[in-house]
Every structure is written in structure tokens, then in C-alpha cells.
Amino acid sequence: MKAKLITCMICLLLIGNPARSANNTVALPILEIVKAVTKKVIKAIDLRIQKLQNKTIWLQNAQKKVENVLSKLKLDEISDWTKKQKDLYQGYYEELAKVKSIITYYQRIKDITKKQTKLVEEYERAWNLFKQDSHFKESEIQYMERVYSGILEESVKNIDQIFLILDSFSTQMSDLKRLEIINKAADQIDSNYDDLTLFNQQNVMLSLQRAKTEAEVNQVKQFYGIP
Known part of the structure; x- marks a missing residue:
């Protein structure tokens, strides 16, 4: 529900922020x-990873204590009590494996979220430069704005996917289904990021092509940080 609400808010902001002049930042509310x-x-x-790591330490210590007790018992002393200890040991082992698996999922989700942040940062960096580049007409800047808005709007859907994954840990969702959602979200953000970087590269190349002298070409390269 929270994810859907956020998406609706962002879509409304996009609709309410049509193309602006080249001197303004595009769709600032959505970025924020x-x-x-x-x-x-x-x-x-x-925070979740920290809690799980603390739980991992506790489980490992508890498992070790039971393991030490079992290692001191003789084979002919197997009884109901020792069976309970073995069951307890097995329970700790299974719970520990489950916790470690969840931590791995969270790390993957965190990587996806960081890629989303990287996309926004790359967009802001390139857009601020293109607006200052005199090789582009205002109509071209407005076109860039529409393309960027489309890429950002697509990337926002990744937030829905991320919330869906986080919510899945409190439901009976299977590991296979959870992994499917994670992979889908990762593929989507990778695609969004690739589209953004390709569009940026095309615009930089266009600026270089419009440079009339070698000195101007060097200025463009320096402006965009091209070696």
C-alpha cells in the first residue's frame, strides 16, 4: 500500500510538471x-541486516554449546534427553541457515537500491551540464527533459518492486518467487541505468560533433570530463 501511494504521488508530480525552460531543473519534486x-x-x-547479524551470533553461540555437550556424550548414552539435544542442535542449524539466506537477500536488495541512487545522481550530473551547453537548442533541451522524465518514471517502478520484496519476508512467499522478484527488479534498474548512460553518451557525442574547431572540441571534452 505504501509503495502504491508513493508511485501515485510521483506520477501526479510528473503530470503536474510539464517541460520547463532550459534554465530550470526538471521535475525536482520527483527527484527529491x-x-x-x-x-x-x-x-x-x-537495520534489518544488523538485527539478523546479531541473531546469527546468538545462534552460532547456542549451536556451539549444544555441539560441545553432544561431543562429550558416549555412544551408549543415547537417550531421549540426548535426542532432544540433537533436535535442538538441528533446529539452531536450520534457523542459522535461514537467517544467513535472508541476509544475502537483503544485501542484494541494498545493491539494487544503490543502483537506483546512482541512476539519479548520474541523471542530475549530466542534466546540469547539458543545460549549460550552448551547442544545444532550447527545443533539444526540452526533448532531453521529456526523455529523462520518462526514464525516471520507469525507474520509480523499481521502488514498488523493492517494497514488495521487503514485505515478502513477513509473508509465506517462497524463496523461488522472492528471488524472481529480486532478479526482475535488478534487471529493470540495470535497463533504466543503461538507457540513461546511452542517452547521455549520445548527447555528448552530438555536442562534440557540433564543435567547429579543435580548441572547441577540447573545451567540450574538458567540460564533460572526457580524457
């Missing part, structure tokens, strides 16, 4: 929302 939400998700994941 995306950055705030991704930051919140990363913080939540860090």
Missing part, C-alpha cells in the same frame, strides 16, 4: 521523493 525513499530503504535494510 526518489532520493528520500531510496535513502529510507537503504537505512531500513541496514
Whole structure:
């Protein structure tokens, strides 16, 4: 529900923020929302990982104690009590494996969220440069704005996927289904990021092609940080 609400808010912001002049930052509200939400998700994941790591330490210590007790028993002393200890040991082992598996999932989700943050940062860096580049007409800047808005709107869907994955840990979702959602979210953000970087590269190349002198070409390269 929270994820759907966030998506609706962002879509409304996109509709309410049509193309602006080349001197303004495109769709600033959506950027602020995306950055705030991704930051919140990363913080939540860090807290969950910390709790699980603490639980891992406790389980390992408890498992070790039971293991030590069992190792001191003789084979002919097997009884109901020792069976309970073995069952307890097995329970710790299974729970420990489950916790470690969840930590792995959280690390993967965190990586996806960081990629989302990287996408926004790369967008902001490139967009601020293109707006200052005199090789582009205002109509071209407005076109870039529409393309960027489309990429950002697509990337926002990843937030829904991330919340869906986080919520899955409190449901009976299978590991296979959870992994399927994680892989889908990772593929989507990778695709969004690739689209963004390709579009940026095309715009930089266009600026270089419009440079009339070698000195101007060097200026463009320096402006965009091209070696």
C-alpha cells in the first residue's frame, strides 16, 4: 500500500510538471521523493541486516554449546534427553541457515537500491551540464527533459518492486518467487541505468560533433570530463 501511494504521488508530480525552460531543473519534486525513499530503504535494510547479524551470533553461540555437550556424550548414552539435544542442535542449524539466506537477500536488495541512487545522481550530473551547453537548442533541451522524465518514471517502478520484496519476508512467499522478484527488479534498474548512460553518451557525442574547431572540441571534452 505504501509503495502504491508513493508511485501515485510521483506520477501526479510528473503530470503536474510539464517541460520547463532550459534554465530550470526538471521535475525536482520527483527527484527529491526518489532520493528520500531510496535513502529510507537503504537505512531500513541496514537495520534489518544488523538485527539478523546479531541473531546469527546468538545462534552460532547456542549451536556451539549444544555441539560441545553432544561431543562429550558416549555412544551408549543415547537417550531421549540426548535426542532432544540433537533436535535442538538441528533446529539452531536450520534457523542459522535461514537467517544467513535472508541476509544475502537483503544485501542484494541494498545493491539494487544503490543502483537506483546512482541512476539519479548520474541523471542530475549530466542534466546540469547539458543545460549549460550552448551547442544545444532550447527545443533539444526540452526533448532531453521529456526523455529523462520518462526514464525516471520507469525507474520509480523499481521502488514498488523493492517494497514488495521487503514485505515478502513477513509473508509465506517462497524463496523461488522472492528471488524472481529480486532478479526482475535488478534487471529493470540495470535497463533504466543503461538507457540513461546511452542517452547521455549520445548527447555528448552530438555536442562534440557540433564543435567547429579543435580548441572547441577540447573545451567540450574538458567540460564533460572526457580524457
